[in-house]
Amino acid sequence: MKYQVNEKGYYGEFGGAWIPEMMFTNVDELKRRYLEIIESDSFRKEFDQLLKDYVGRPSPLYYASRLSEHYGSKIYLKREDLNHTGSHKLNNTIGQILLAQQLGKTRIIAETGAGQHGVATATVCALKGIKCIVYMGALDVSRQAPNVKKMKMLGAEVIPVHSGNKTLKDATNEAMRDWINNPEDTHYIIGSVVGPHPYPDMVARFQSVISAEMKKQLLEQTGSEFPTRILACVGGGSNAAGAFYHYLDDEQVELIGVEAAGKGIATDETAATLAVGSPGVLHSSRTMLMQNNDGQITEPYSISAGLDYPGIGPLHAHLFKTGRAKFLAATDEEVLKAVLLLTQKEGIIPALESAHALAALDKIKMNPDDVNVINLSGSGNKDMETYLNYFGY
Amino acid sequence: MPFSDPTADGPTIQRTSEIALKNGMSIKVLFDQLKTIRESVSIPLVLMGYLNPVYQYGVEKFCQKCNEIGIDGTILPDLPLDEFEAEYKTIFEQNNLHNILLITPQTSEARIRQIDAVSKGFIYMVSSSSTTGAGKKVEDFHADYFERIQHMNLKNPRLIGFGISDNATFTNACKYASGAIIGSAFVSSFSEELEIADSVAQFVKNMLIPN
Ligand SMILES: Cc1ncc(COP(=O)(O)O)c(C=O)c1O
Numbered sequence: 001m002k003y004q005v006n007e008k009g010y011y012g013e014f015g016g017a018w019i020p021e022m023m024f025t026n027v028d029e030l031k032r033r034y035l036e037i038i039e040s041d042s043f044r045k046e047f048d049q050l051l052k053d054y055v056g057r058p059s060p061l062y063y064a065s066r067l068s069e070h071y072g073s074k075i076y077l078k079r080e081d082l083n084h085t086g087s088h089k090l091n092n093t094i095g096q097i098l099l100a101q102q103l104g105k106t107r108i109i110a111e112t113g114a115g116q117h118g119v120a121t122a123t124v125c126a127l128k129g130i131k132c133i134v135y136m137g138a139l140d141v142s143r144q145a146p147n148v149k150k151m152k153m154l155g156a157e158v159i160p161v162h163s164g165n166k167t168l169k170d171a172t173n174e175a176m177r178d179w180i181n182n183p184e185d186t187h188y189i190i191g192s193v194v195g196p197h198p199y200p201d202m203v204a205r206f207q208s209v210i211s212a213e214m215k216k217q218l219l220e221q222t223g224s225e226f227p228t229r230i231l232a233c234v235g236g237g238s239n240a241a242g243a244f245y246h247y248l249d250d251e252q253v254e255l256i257g258v259e260a261a262g263k264g265i266a267t268d269e270t271a272a273t274l275a276v277g278s279p280g281v282l283h284s285s286r287t288m289l290m291q292n293n294d295g296q297i298t299e300p301y302s303i304s305a306g307l308d309y310p311g312i313g314p315l316h317a318h319l320f321k322t323g324r325a326k327f328l329a330a331t332d333e334e335v336l337k338a339v340l341l342l343t344q345k346e347g348i349i350p351a352l353e354s355a356h357a358l359a360a361l362d363k364i365k366m367n368p369d370d371v372n373v374i375n376l377s378g379s380g381n382k383d384m385e386t387y388l389n390y391f392g393y
Numbered sequence: 394m395p396f397s398d399p400t401a402d403g404p405t406i407q408r409t410s411e412i413a414l415k416n417g418m419s420i421k422v423l424f425d426q427l428k429t430i431r432e433s434v435s436i437p438l439v440l441m442g443y444l445n446p447v448y449q450y451g452v453e454k455f456c457q458k459c460n461e462i463g464i465d466g467t468i469l470p471d472l473p474l475d476e477f478e479a480e481y482k483t484i485f486e487q488n489n490l491h492n493i494l495l496i497t498p499q500t501s502e503a504r505i506r507q508i509d510a511v512s513k514g515f516i517y518m519v520s521s522s523s524t525t526g527a528g529k530k531v532e533d534f535h536a537d538y539f540e541r542i543q544h545m546n547l548k549n550p551r552l553i554g555f556g557i558s559d560n561a562t563f564t565n566a567c568k569y570a571s572g573a574i575i576g577s578a579f580v581s582s583f584s585e586e587l588e589i590a591d592s593v594a595q596f597v598k599n600m601l602i603p604n
Contacts, residue, residue, distance in 0.1 A: 008479070016476055017473070017475070017476070018444060018471045018472065018473065018476055019471065019473055020400070020401040020470040020471055020473070020495070021470070021473060021474075021494070021495035021496060021497055021500065021519070022401065022495070022497050022499075022519065022522045022523070024473065024497075024499070024500065024504075025497075025499040025500070025501075163407055164397070164398070169398065173398050173399075173400050176400045177400060177401075177402075177403070177524045180400075180401060180522060180523060180524050181522065181523045181524060181527075183497070183499050183522040184499070278449075279448075280445045280448055280449060281443075281444045281445045281448055281471060282398060282445060283398075283400070284471065289445075291445070291449065293449065294419040294420065294421070294446055294449060294450075295396075295420075295445040295446035295447070295448060295449030295450065296396065296397040296414060296445075296446065297397045297398050297445070
């Protein structure tokens with residue numbers, strides 16, 4: 001239990017609820033009720049049923065034999081890319097839409113970067129017939145165009161955000177402003193393990209199905225629940241939190257998060273928060289941030305819209321600080337190489353975000369008998385335009 | 394005290410914050426500018442901004458500096474009651490600095506009492522749950538909420554803010570509280586053409602005289 005949130009909403013020194021008073025009533029209601037609701041039998045029953053019949057879980061754990069041969073070590077892929085809507089994001093939005101219904105909310109807002117969380121939110125809102133508004137940075141609207149069209153087709157309203165860098169941070173600011181202006185009927189479905197307590201814990205719990213399944217599947221396939229290591233990409237950190245969750249106290253399992261180095265952590269164009277950041281308060285959480293000496297948040301950069309964020313969830317800040325998890329960073333170029341390698345070795349086109357975890361395989365030492373699990377958080381469908389431009393097919 | 398990510402603010406203060414940051418504004422620069430302010434200004438002074446720049450400056454160092462200069466209080470919307478009490482209350486008190494807390498129409502009576510007990514200076518009463526600069530009309534204000542709070546007999550005076558932009562909204566707020574806070578309308582009154590002292594004088598005059 002060393003790495004679980006405490007009753008005040010902290011992971012060690014990180015977390016809390018640094019919210020403006022205008023958000024207090026909503027956040028406090030969530031804090032008081034989320035555990036009771038999500039642990040109730042009726043909630044579990046509907047959640048599990050939807051994960052199975054609607055999302056298509058359990059997602060396969062796939063032994064990637066040609067990739068394993070290439071690296072000289074055993075590599076398994078947790079196939080979150082095969083979920084409905086193409087990523088792990090739906091695990092969380094299913095949980096939160098059921099919670100929002102229990103709370104009697106009639107209007108849903110969300111922020112999105114790559115558009116995967118936006119699509120996952122628009123999807124559950126269609127499923128439940130609830131009004132949906134998605135904030136998306138104007139730059140991301142143009143670089144993730146297919147997802148914007150999908151959200152609209154699903155009946156959501158997509159609002160482009162023109163402030164700041166026009167990416168995920170700015171979309172999050174605008175979603176928070178919407179919630180402040182709509183204090184009664186609205187639930188904010190945050191897409192990662194970020195934001196005020198209880199969001200980081202709540203989202204981690206919804207995503208923890210990933211490691212729960214992994215334990216069973218590894219036992220079946222390898223004879224042991226415990227891999228040598230687990231690798232996952234980290235933007236806000238929800239897919240990594242889900243993949244690590246049930247292994248946090250099993251210290252023999254090495255946990256590796258991979259951030260987006262962008263053009264390199266020594267350049268100004270990076271999104272590797274833990275590599276270059278320091279503690280601070282953003283989006284209602286005390287966590288590690290990219291900022292200048294005056295405490296102004298600096299603009300992140302990554303080729304992958306889903307990792308283009310100057311913060312990280314407080315759980316990961318804590319895992320970093322305590323050394324429980326190791327964090328690496330992969331550059332755009334390394335990531336694109338990893339995309340092509342997986343595509344041509346295994347016939348799986350990964351999302352740009354997920355390929356950060358794959359790229360880290362070149363950065364670690366692996367023994368032939370090691371069991372390495374990569375959380376393949378999403379499919380490359382949304383990134384085809386980027387791939388076609390870069391690879392020139 | 395401008396911040397790159399003012400989540401409680403509407404477009405006007407977002408834009409002015411951006412301009413201020415481009416002009417090189419920072420807490421260090423601000424403290425330099427305020428060094429001798431008490432030689433000429435005797436009214437209470439409150440600094441408004443977000444927590445992160447203060448956090449990077451160092452909360453204790455910030456409070457000491459405020460005390461040295463003679464600043465009376467701060468309004469930091471992302472430093473709410475609970476985190477303030479747990480971490481910073483003592484440092485603020487040691488430096489005679491009041492951290493002004495907000496209440497909204499959704500704030501429960503019990504929490505308002507708690508905020509009143511911790512507060513010194515005044516309570517910032519948000520006219521309705523919104524971001525700043527929402528351009529309200531008098532009809533948009535909730536008289537029932539203003540009256541409910543008025544009848545609570547709080548120990549602290551209340552100032553009403555958010556959406557106070559002209560004489561009508563200002564006068565209305567003053568009916569229910571000890572005064573009003575004007576942010577967005579004030580910063581949008583600056584212009585390239587007028588000297589700042591003149592534009593401030595003009596702005597205050599317009600606010601006080603029915604039009
Ligand atoms: C496929 C995929 N993986 C990962 C992420 C990053 O989010 P997180 O770090 O919360 O898993 C995103 C975000 O959009 C995504 O679409």
